[in-house]
Amino acid sequence: MQFLKTIWEWFDERTDASKVLGPILKHPVPPRTGWMYVFGSATLISFVIQVVTGIALATAYVSSADKAYESLQWITHQAFMGHLLRGMHYFGASAMVLLLGIHMIRTFLTGSYKFPRELNWVVGVLLLGLTILMGFTGQLLRWDQNGVWSTVVAAEQAGRVPIIGPYLATFLLGGQTVGGATLSRFFAYHVFFIPALIFAMVALHLILVLQHGISEMPDVNRPVDPKTYRAWYEAMLQREGVPFWPDAAWRDMVFGVLVVICVVFLAWHFGPPELTAAPNPTVIQADPRPDWYLLWYFAVLALLPHGTETYVIVGAPAIAATCLLVLPLIFNRGQRAPSRRPWAVASVVLIITGVGALWIEGVRSPWSPDFNARALPPMVVHAADAEVAQGAVLFHDKGCEYCHAVGGIGGNRGPELGSVGDRMTPQQMTLRILNGANNMPSFASTLKPAEVSVIVTFLASRHLADSAADAEPH
Amino acid sequence: MSDSPKVSPERRKLLARLSIVLGGIAAALVTVPVAGFLLAPLFERVARQWRTVGTVDKFEKGTTVEVTFEDASSLAWAGVTGQTGAWLRRQPDGQFVAFAINCTHLGCPVRWLQQAELFMCPCHGGVYYKDGTVAAGPPPKPLTQYPVRVTDGRVEILTTPTPIA
Numbered sequence: 001m002q003f004l005k006t007i008w009e010w011f012d013e014r015t016d017a018s019k020v021l022g023p024i025l026k027h028p029v030p031p032r033t034g035w036m037y038v039f040g041s042a043t044l045i046s047f048v049i050q051v052v053t054g055i056a057l058a059t060a061y062v063s064s065a066d067k068a069y070e071s072l073q074w075i076t077h078q079a080f081m082g083h084l085l086r087g088m089h090y091f092g093a094s095a096m097v098l099l100l101g102i103h104m105i106r107t108f109l110t111g112s113y114k115f116p117r118e119l120n121w122v123v124g125v126l127l128l129g130l131t132i133l134m135g136f137t138g139q140l141l142r143w144d145q146n147g148v149w150s151t152v153v154a155a156e157q158a159g160r161v162p163i164i165g166p167y168l169a170t171f172l173l174g175g176q177t178v179g180g181a182t183l184s185r186f187f188a189y190h191v192f193f194i195p196a197l198i199f200a201m202v203a204l205h206l207i208l209v210l211q212h213g214i215s216e217m218p219d220v221n222r223p224v225d226p227k228t229y230r231a232w233y234e235a236m237l238q239r240e241g242v243p244f245w246p247d248a249a250w251r252d253m254v255f256g257v258l259v260v261i262c263v264v265f266l267a268w269h270f271g272p273p274e275l276t277a278a279p280n281p282t283v284i285q286a287d288p289r290p291d292w293y294l295l296w297y298f299a300v301l302a303l304l305p306h307g308t309e310t311y312v313i314v315g316a317p318a319i320a321a322t323c324l325l326v327l328p329l330i331f332n333r334g335q336r337a338p339s340r341r342p343w344a345v346a347s348v349v350l351i352i353t354g355v356g357a358l359w360i361e362g363v364r365s366p367w368s369p370d371f372n373a374r375a376l377p378p379m380v381v382h383a384a385d386a387e388v389a390q391g392a393v394l395f396h397d398k399g400c401e402y403c404h405a406v407g408g409i410g411g412n413r414g415p416e417l418g419s420v421g422d423r424m425t426p427q428q429m430t431l432r433i434l435n436g437a438n439n440m441p442s443f444a445s446t447l448k449p450a451e452v453s454v455i456v457t458f459l460a461s462r463h464l465a466d467s468a469a470d471a472e473p474h
Numbered sequence: 475m476s477d478s479p480k481v482s483p484e485r486r487k488l489l490a491r492l493s494i495v496l497g498g499i500a501a502a503l504v505t506v507p508v509a510g511f512l513l514a515p516l517f518e519r520v521a522r523q524w525r526t527v528g529t530v531d532k533f534e535k536g537t538t539v540e541v542t543f544e545d546a547s548s549l550a551w552a553g554v555t556g557q558t559g560a561w562l563r564r565q566p567d568g569q570f571v572a573f574a575i576n577c578t579h580l581g582c583p584v585r586w587l588q589q590a591e592l593f594m595c596p597c598h599g600g601v602y603y604k605d606g607t608v609a610a611g612p613p614p615k616p617l618t619q620y621p622v623r624v625t626d627g628r629v630e631i632l633t634t635p636t637p638i639a
Contacts, residue, residue, distance in 0.1 A: 065555045065556075066552060149581075152576065152581040152582070153581050153582060155636065155638060156576075156580045156638060170515050170516055170635075171513065173515075177558060179552040179555055179556050180551045180552030180555070180556065279555055281555055281557060281583075282542040282554075282558065282559035284540065284575055284584070284585050286582070287596040287597070301579075302599065306612060306614075309580075309614065310614075367599035367611070368596055368598070369594045369599060371594075397589045398590050399589060399590025399592060399594075403599075440610055441592060441609030446592075
């Protein structure tokens with residue numbers, strides 16, 4: 001112990017480390033900040049997990065389009081602790097997104113973005129954008145079928161930007177198609193460009209936190225007045241401030257360690273997401289989906305009114321970013337207490353509810369055809385009539401079942417047809433099949449009259465009483 | 475820190491400006507090649523090439539099948555990602571039409587359902603008729619077509635950039 005102390009004193013004397021770091025660690029902070037203030041440091045800890053596990057993964061990952069998939073399979077299934085490491089990187093990313101979101105909500109609800117901390121918020125918003133970009137580029141680096149096709153989807157979305165869109169897409173892909181240059185580019189974005197920006201922004205964020213101090217708990221009797229706030233804050237710190245280390249930092253340490261334990265446990269218990277099929281742009285059996293934190297946006301793209309995609313893909317992020325960035329510039333004074341800011345609370349509730357609802361829809365994806373729909377079994381068809389049975393076969397073979405379910409079997413893109421015989425006449429069904437409808441193709445050119453007839457016979461035999469008895473798990 | 479009597483304010487101003495200009499020159503010297511390298515794909519003109527995807531008799535009239543061919547600008551380390559797929563339809567009159575497999579909504583790979591004679595997209599439910607026109611769902615326009623020709627009994631498709639909206 002004495003030996004270590006001697007080494008530290010030698011080092012400290014030559015670097016002045018304790019003189020530099022001591023005041024930072026022990027800078028006074030407001031009292032009674034409590035557990036609501038731990039999410040920022042926990043987000044930083046998640047980022048550190050990502051950096052450490054990411055560097056370790058990079059020692060084995062081959063960022064070449066023809067070898068990346070195999071190298072990741074080796075890391076996941078053969079390398080010592082590779083499975084755990086990839087899992088930690090995956091759950092670390094999830095933790096970072098989740099904690100950053102909670103940190104932003106806490107900052108917003110307690111009005112901590114108000115004077116003089118406006119720029120802290122702006123930098124935080126930029127960090128949010130960079131974190132989402134990290135998540136998305138990381139998903140692509142799996143370079144499986146999902147990764148390759150997600151790359152195409154990303155380029156398509158970039159291509160919607162007016163004027164520069166096609167150039168942006170080409171820049172992202174490193175060419176005019178997905179190929180050898182694409183993965184190298186995304187690898188560079190994920191491990192160099194974006195992390196470098198995050199490091200810079202985190203440094204600026206921390207400098208600003210030290211510069212302006214941690215915001216005190218809101219008080220309804222003390223709205224923010226830029227003319228008097230600084231003097232009041234300094235006086236309050238002198239009067240009742242406590243040193244950050246260890247009076248406030250112990251909570252950050254406790255929560256941070258809990259986050260690390262959770263990430264390691266989840267990685268050990270669930271492991272990383274399994275890779276889908278090997279990357280091959282010619283294999284069309286792919287069903288690209290974003291990771292969980294972007295599933296809500298996946299739902300947005302499916303549910304948009306026809307013809308509005310470009311405006312939403314380009315405009316919505318721009319509007320959202322603008323709102324977040326100008327928020328502290330417009331509302332930088334006045335009440336901070338959530339109890340006096342009902343619109344702030346309502347907007348958070350609205351956003352969480354909306355994103356949550358879209359997220360559930362994203363998980364269900366009812367708009368996607370069910371390509372694996374199996375033929376309707378006899379217990380669902382229950383046909384004494386041969387024509388009804390034949391209609392059920394055609395209902396499957398002609399693709400109706402990809403979008404319509406009967407007895408719980410089939411897609412959810414269109415209405416359930418288990419009781420369609422109760423609500424439509426055979427004539428109406430025939431017209432619908434031949435002419436199509438809103439969001440339904442016309443089958444006039446693909447079905448022969450006899451085929452339409454037996455399908456309609458089958459559908460006309462579907463009634464509510466039978467449907468309830470036949471329903472079985474999808 | 476006291477002002478040095480040997481350095482006049484004008485000279486100090488000159489030295490400051492000189493330092494800034496030199497810093498700018500150094501930054502430009504580094505930035506130009508870096509930016510040029512990164513932006514090069516935007517200015518590259520990749521020569522499109524006709525790729526053979528099979529002989530004419532391989533494709534039955536009235537059918538649509540997937541064909542694959544190599545990109546025009548495939549790099550040695552692209553592996554299988556240097557390949558592109560297309561849906562090739564031989565019309566009842568013998569003519570060929572080639573469709574990109576990318577949905578015009580957001581680029582996902584559309585699947586051909588032979589019995590239903592429809593293309594369907596797994597991502598957001600876009601549906602197209604056999605001639606590539608939109609049948610249902612969010613796609614804003616028909617499937618992109620690739621130039622296709624028949625030469626000496628071989629069906630050839632012209633390599634084309636990934637269709638971006």
